[in-house]
Amino acid sequence: MSTVLLQLVDALRSGAVEVVDLTQPLGPDTPVIGLPDIFAPSPGLTMETISRYDAGGPAWYWNTIRLGEHTGTHFDAPIHWVTGKDLPGNATDTIPVGRFVGPACVLDATEEVARNPDFLLTPAWIEGWEERHGRIPAGAWVLFRTDWSKRSGDAFTNLSEDGPHTPGFHKDASALLANDREVLGVGVETIGTDAGQAGTFDPPFPNHGIMHGAGRFGLASLCNLDRLPATGAVVIAAPLKLLGGSGSPLRVLALAPRL
Ligand code: 23J
Ligand code: MN
Numbered sequence: 001m002s003t004v005l006l007q008l009v010d011a012l013r014s015g016a017v018e019v020v021d022l023t024q025p026l027g028p029d030t031p032v033i034g035l036p037d038i039f040a041p042s043p044g045l046t047m048e049t050i051s052r053y054d055a056g057g058p059a060w061y062w063n064t065i066r067l068g069e070h071t072g073t074h075f076d077a078p079i080h081w082v083t084g085k086d087l088p089g090n091a092t093d094t095i096p097v098g099r100f101v102g103p104a105c106v107l108d109a110t111e112e113v114a115r116n117p118d119f120l121l122t123p124a125w126i127e128g129w130e131e132r133h134g135r136i137p138a139g140a141w142v143l144f145r146t147d148w149s150k151r152s153g154d155a156f157t158n159l160s161e162d163g164p165h166t167p168g169f170h171k172d173a174s175a176l177l178a179n180d181r182e183v184l185g186v187g188v189e190t191i192g193t194d195a196g197q198a199g200t201f202d203p204p205f206p207n208h209g210i211m212h213g214a215g216r217f218g219l220a221s222l223c224n225l226d227r228l229p230a231t232g233a234v235v236i237a238a239p240l241k242l243l244g245g246s247g248s249p250l251r252v253l254a255l256a257p258r259l
Contacts, residue, residue: 018255019254022222022223022235022252022254023250023251023252024072024222028046032044032068032070032191033191034163035199042068044067045066045071047065047066049063069248071249073221073249073251074220074247075092075238076247077090077212078211078217079246080218081212081213087215092240092245092246093241093245095217099217100184101235102140102235103233104232104234104235104254105230106225106228106231107121107125107126108225108230109145110146113146113147114147118167118196119146120169120173121167125173140181141185141219143225144186144188144189145228147226149189149222166195166196167195168190168198169206171207174210174211185217187219189222189225191221192220193220195207218247224254227256229256232256232257233257235253235254236252236254237250237253
C-alpha cells in the first residue's frame with residue numbers, strides 16, 4: 001500500500017484522525033423544506049415494514065421507504081436546478097466519483113447568526129476568513145457553520161408569516177465560491193442551501209441557481225461542523241447512484257485530526 005494510505009490507516013487506528021459523522025438521523029419526523037403553496041411539496045420519509053422475523057420473513061427484518069430526494073441530510077446535484085440541467089455529468093449517477101471527496105473549509109459564522117437568523121455570507125466575510133486561514137483551494141467543500149443544527153422542531157424551521165428565517169449566502173458569495181474558487185460545493189446546517197427568505201430574493205434561490213449552473217453541489221442539513229477544524233479535514237459526500245437523480249439523502253463523513 002502507498003505510504004500515504006498506510007499513514008491514514010495508522011492514524012485512524014490510533015485515533016489521531018477520527019471519522020466525524022456530519023449526518024442528521026433520518027426518520028418520519030425529519031423536516032422537509034416548506035415552499036409557497038403554489039409549488040408541489042416534497043414528501044418526508046415514510047417507512048413500512050416488509051417483514052420482521054414474522055410470517056412475512058421468519059428470519060429477516062426489512063423495510064420499504066418512500067421519501068423526496070431532498071429529505072434530511074442530502075446532496076443537491078447540478079441537474080436539480082434549471083441552470084444546471086444541460087451540464088455534462090450533472091446527475092447523481094453521472095458525477096465522477098472523485099468529485100465527492102475534498103478538503104473542507106469550515107466558515108464559522110455562529111456569532112453573526114446568533115444575532116441575526118437571516119445572516120447572509122458575503123464576499124467580504126469570505127475574504128476575511130481567507131486572511132486568517134488561507135485561500136479556499138479549488139476542489140474544496142465549503143461548510144457554512146452556523147450551529148443551526150443544534151436547533152430542533154419549530155426553532156429549526158424558524159417559520160414566520162412571511163416564510164422561514166434561516167441563514168444563507170449572498171448571491172455574490174455564491175458566485176465567488178462557484179466561479180473564482182471552483183469549490184466542489186457548499187454545505188449548510190439548515191434545511192436547504194439557500195437562505196430561508198431566498199424565495200423573495202432577486203433572482204429567487206440564488207445559491208441554487210449559481211452553484212448548480214456552475215456544476216457545483218450542495219449539502220443540506222449537516223451537523224457536527226463544530227467538531228471540525230477551519231481547515232485540515234477531508235469530507236466524503238457520495239449520494240446514491242440514482243439514475244438521473246437530482247440528489248439523495250446520504251451519509252456525510254469527515255476525516256478530521258483529533259481536536
Ligand atoms: C426546491 C426549491 C427551493 C429550494 C429547494 C428545493 C431546496 O432547498 C433543496 O432541497 O434543494 S430552496
Ligand atoms: Mn436539496
